[in-house]
Amino acid sequence: MRWLRLSFFAVLALLPLTAIAQPAPLSQRVVAYDIDAKYDAKAHSLDAVETLTYRNLTGKPLDKFPFHLYLNAFQPRSTFNEEKRTRGGFRTGMGGEDNKGDGSIDIRQFEVIGMGDGRHNLTFPTPQNVTDKMKFISPDDGNPNDRSVMEVSLPQPIPPGGEVTFRITFHDQFPEVIARTGYKRDFILGGQWFPKVGVWWKGAWNCHQFHLNSEFFADFGTYNVKLTLPENFVDGATGLKTAEVKNGNGTKTVTYHADDVHDFAWTADSKYRVFTDSFTNSAGNKVAIRLLLQPDHMDSKDRYLQVTQGTLKKFDEWYGQYPYSTLTVVDPANGASQAGGMEYPTFITGGTAYRLPKGLMEVELVTEHEFGHQYWYGMVATNEFEDAWLDEGINSYTEVKVLDALYGRNTDILNIYGATMGERDEQRFSYTSVVDLDPMTANSWQYANGNSYGGVTYGKTATVLLTLEAIIGEDKMQQAIHTWFQRYKFTHPTEEDFMKTVDEVAGQDLKWYWDQAVRGTNVLDYQIHSVTAVNNDPHGKERCDSQGKILCDTTVLVQRKGDFVMPVHLEAKFSNGEVVHETWDGKDRWHKFTWEKHAKLVSAELDPTHQYLLDKDLYNNSYLSDRNSKGTHKFVAYWMIVTQWIGQMLAWLT
Amino acid sequence: MSKGTVGTGWKLVWRHSKILWWVFAVNLILGFLATITPRVQLGSVLDRSLESNKFVNGFDMGAFIELVSKPEVTLTALMRGSIIFTYLFFVFMLFILGGILTAYREDRRLTMGEFFEASGAYFWRMVRLFLLSIIPMIVIGIIVSIFFGISSRLASEVSTFYVRIAGIVVGVILFLLLRLWFDVSQVRAVAQNEHGMFHNLRRAFRITTRALGGLLWMYLRISIVAWVVLWLGLWLWTHLPARHIGLSWLLLQFVLLTQIFARLWQRASSVAWYANYAEEHPAAAVEFTTPHPAEIGEVPGASVPAAEPTPPVPPPPEPTGYSS
Numbered sequence: 001m002r003w004l005r006l007s008f009f010a011v012l013a014l015l016p017l018t019a020i021a022q023p024a025p026l027s028q029r030v031v032a033y034d035i036d037a038k039y040d041a042k043a044h045s046l047d048a049v050e051t052l053t054y055r056n057l058t059g060k061p062l063d064k065f066p067f068h069l070y071l072n073a074f075q076p077r078s079t080f081n082e083e084k085r086t087r088g089g090f091r092t093g094m095g096g097e098d099n100k101g102d103g104s105i106d107i108r109q110f111e112v113i114g115m116g117d118g119r120h121n122l123t124f125p126t127p128q129n130v131t132d133k134m135k136f137i138s139p140d141d142g143n144p145n146d147r148s149v150m151e152v153s154l155p156q157p158i159p160p161g162g163e164v165t166f167r168i169t170f171h172d173q174f175p176e177v178i179a180r181t182g183y184k185r186d187f188i189l190g191g192q193w194f195p196k197v198g199v200w201w202k203g204a205w206n207c208h209q210f211h212l213n214s215e216f217f218a219d220f221g222t223y224n225v226k227l228t229l230p231e232n233f234v235d236g237a238t239g240l241k242t243a244e245v246k247n248g249n250g251t252k253t254v255t256y257h258a259d260d261v262h263d264f265a266w267t268a269d270s271k272y273r274v275f276t277d278s279f280t281n282s283a284g285n286k287v288a289i290r291l292l293l294q295p296d297h298m299d300s301k302d303r304y305l306q307v308t309q310g311t312l313k314k315f316d317e318w319y320g321q322y323p324y325s326t327l328t329v330v331d332p333a334n335g336a337s338q339a340g341g342m343e344y345p346t347f348i349t350g351g352t353a354y355r356l357p358k359g360l361m362e363v364e365l366v367t368e369h370e371f372g373h374q375y376w377y378g379m380v381a382t383n384e385f386e387d388a389w390l391d392e393g394i395n396s397y398t399e400v401k402v403l404d405a406l407y408g409r410n411t412d413i414l415n416i417y418g419a420t421m422g423e424r425d426e427q428r429f430s431y432t433s434v435v436d437l438d439p440m441t442a443n444s445w446q447y448a449n450g451n452s453y454g455g456v457t458y459g460k461t462a463t464v465l466l467t468l469e470a471i472i473g474e475d476k477m478q479q480a481i482h483t484w485f486q487r488y489k490f491t492h493p494t495e496e497d498f499m500k501t502v503d504e505v506a507g508q509d510l511k512w513y514w515d516q517a518v519r520g521t522n523v524l525d526y527q528i529h530s531v532t533a534v535n536n537d538p539h540g541k542e543r544c545d546s547q548g549k550i551l552c553d554t555t556v557l558v559q560r561k562g563d564f565v566m567p568v569h570l571e572a573k574f575s576n577g578e579v580v581h582e583t584w585d586g587k588d589r590w591h592k593f594t595w596e597k598h599a600k601l602v603s604a605e606l607d608p609t610h611q612y613l614l615d616k617d618l619y620n621n622s623y624l625s626d627r628n629s630k631g632t633h634k635f636v637a638y639w640m641i642v643t644q645w646i647g648q649m650l651a652w653l654t
Numbered sequence: 655m656s657k658g659t660v661g662t663g664w665k666l667v668w669r670h671s672k673i674l675w676w677v678f679a680v681n682l683i684l685g686f687l688a689t690i691t692p693r694v695q696l697g698s699v700l701d702r703s704l705e706s707n708k709f710v711n712g713f714d715m716g717a718f719i720e721l722v723s724k725p726e727v728t729l730t731a732l733m734r735g736s737i738i739f740t741y742l743f744f745v746f747m748l749f750i751l752g753g754i755l756t757a758y759r760e761d762r763r764l765t766m767g768e769f770f771e772a773s774g775a776y777f778w779r780m781v782r783l784f785l786l787s788i789i790p791m792i793v794i795g796i797i798v799s800i801f802f803g804i805s806s807r808l809a810s811e812v813s814t815f816y817v818r819i820a821g822i823v824v825g826v827i828l829f830l831l832l833r834l835w836f837d838v839s840q841v842r843a844v845a846q847n848e849h850g851m852f853h854n855l856r857r858a859f860r861i862t863t864r865a866l867g868g869l870l871w872m873y874l875r876i877s878i879v880a881w882v883v884l885w886l887g888l889w890l891w892t893h894l895p896a897r898h899i900g901l902s903w904l905l906l907q908f909v910l911l912t913q914i915f916a917r918l919w920q921r922a923s924s925v926a927w928y929a930n931y932a933e934e935h936p937a938a939a940v941e942f943t944t945p946h947p948a949e950i951g952e953v954p955g956a957s958v959p960a961a962e963p964t965p966p967v968p969p970p971p972e973p974t975g976y977s978s
Binding site: 185294296297333334335353354355414417418419420421422425426428429432433603605617618619620621622623624627628629630631632633634635636637638639640641642643644645646647648650651652653654 | 681682684685686688689692693696697699700701702703704705706707708709710712713714715716717719720721723724732735736739740741743744747748751780784787791806808809810811812814815833892896899902903906907910913914917
């Protein structure tokens, strides 16, 4: 008895240790995917069996389940292709006119193999075959030819708190790389390749069709994926590789496991070169970085690794820890750039080129951006269909901040022979081309066109947040984003959640800003309309000059050209060295600033600190009393040279 | 052969440097005229704005894109002037080509009247030669695009890069060969006062192919000098501070002048080569003379019987061209 008692206490004492050994889930694990897949590298197809356990945390009984079948978007007459035909895409080459073959996902069998009420889990001795209970639905546009969403009806509902286990046998046919997924020679990027259940959100199923300009939305859970691939292929995927077995027939089976993620992607190529690195976060946890690099891009290796390290560090410092133990960075194959620049949990794809000049920061830009998505979308899992700006835009903003910190303020992402383009300017310029077409709150598939989608969700959002930073202060903005991450990681927050968080941290009601910048299409454009300077003496004949002999009445008229109202700051410089700062609430259509001085106005400038990047036209924000033609002369000089050169080159044809 | 010809060509251009300066001047003036619209449109935006500083200390592409997106600045209007003036320069060069080749061939200072008379006389022939050159240019374009097409299907990016470089090099060499052939045609058209351009091209083709190695080497050497000067000039330009607009402009004008010089040098060399090695000289016409009949004087005291009527003398045979 004594030894039994001792054993009992020993077990009790050891229990906390077992709790430590099993880390607590980071998310509400709604789904558990177990997939066993075999990839045929010659046919570029895949056969798999997916076992999906879904926990009904909706509070309602569920008898219908929608699934994303994203690969079916690459079928003729799909919504994706129809939109491509009529509207044009945002990502380069989205159309895939040169692509070989269509892509598809075909569910061969759909079974219910188990069900539970939360207390008791049942495994059916005979699975319930509900294959004939599947039907394709088009909740967004009613396109009967679109098969990117399928709904299955169950014979009996799953009670709230209960679980259901599906077994889905499916066959994928990968297209040649298009819109983030597919193959190119040996290279394969398996993205959105398995039947993925929709999200119960705001009291209903949220499962949109795959559109030309939309991304993804899914629940957190666990993934256990076995992939059988050619033995000579180097593989990478979401999560950690837990096993690798050579099958002796020229194939191998690798197993990957990931917890607290909402997607799973994988890649393989016979040509990858593998490089490893590591990062230790502020909690002392190590992140294993794995770079899968094309052999022709060896000169980009250090660039990839340096920017990954730098970005991990900045995100850790500013927003919060990266909780996963692994990060895979993939360099797509030659001709597979459509698989580049993409994010999946713990797995990102970059982009570079052979002999990419250092003055073109494509590697740094893309890698930083895609890593940023580990936070905005990966952990703060917003709905990319409906609130695209919450991940792409916030990510574009943090991209500017991180690149500022790593490479200098307003990093020149282009710097070749004196021609430069700053990171902020790039964000701004993408927005100014579509300044009043669509609000940020538009659904991603309902933008006017691909340019508007890209310009608004990326560029405008970044510019809106950079301008907001000028209003509430950089520290407050950083704190707001930090709070946003800490409060909403591993959840599905909304636009309102973000705006409320910023209001709360800023300590002010910013509704006036959100209504105009986010919900509306108001255009911010203030200009120096005119400047006059007259002799204060009505009978005086002398004109105002920089000598300061006479008293001058100087008037600067500032006009609000756009419909966006916000306070403006004016800086006026005079010939006697005086600098005057004025503010105006910006509400009326125009406002006059007047001064009486024994000096001439040299220059007047709105937003002298150049922080209101949302202003559509920066050229009309300043006025010089004396013309300064240096800029024009330089332009004209080079214009002349170029014209002469072209003429001279043409003369070679004579 | 070609060493002396290259030197001769250089000297010809140097002696007739007035041509070089005139060509450069026209190029400069037309280039200046093309900047009138940009000067006005860009000035209206930049001259009173602090944003213009983004172009003085460097070249901000973001600011440039925003500038050309403004309604006051229309890119098409800006480019229209440049397009028109480059076209005018092209036509000008085509027009004066006959005069240039005549000046080099005769190696004497032509008066303005003579120069333009020669230009006018050969203009239509030069136009026809240019039009005929378009066909092989298209063929060269197709060959280069084949290289690019092949490169885009390669698995290795390195191979893609080098196949494209190879395509460009092949294109440049083929264009040089084409240029050589047509330059010789132009020279021949002037030297032989040839009017039939198809015939001219055939003859020029034969002449060129017979001396291809030497001719190509002649052109290549001049081109290499031009490319080296170009590379050096651009290297220097990239090291000049962005604010030194005047100095940069002067440097680039100098580089442009050397490129025009190089082209004239090639032309002069081809004229010199043709005169020394390929010019066709027709056989000189020889005048046929028949000696006058000798006069027979009277003998004193001799009785001369009455002459019998003499038979008519047959006409002399046709001259055979034989000269004594």
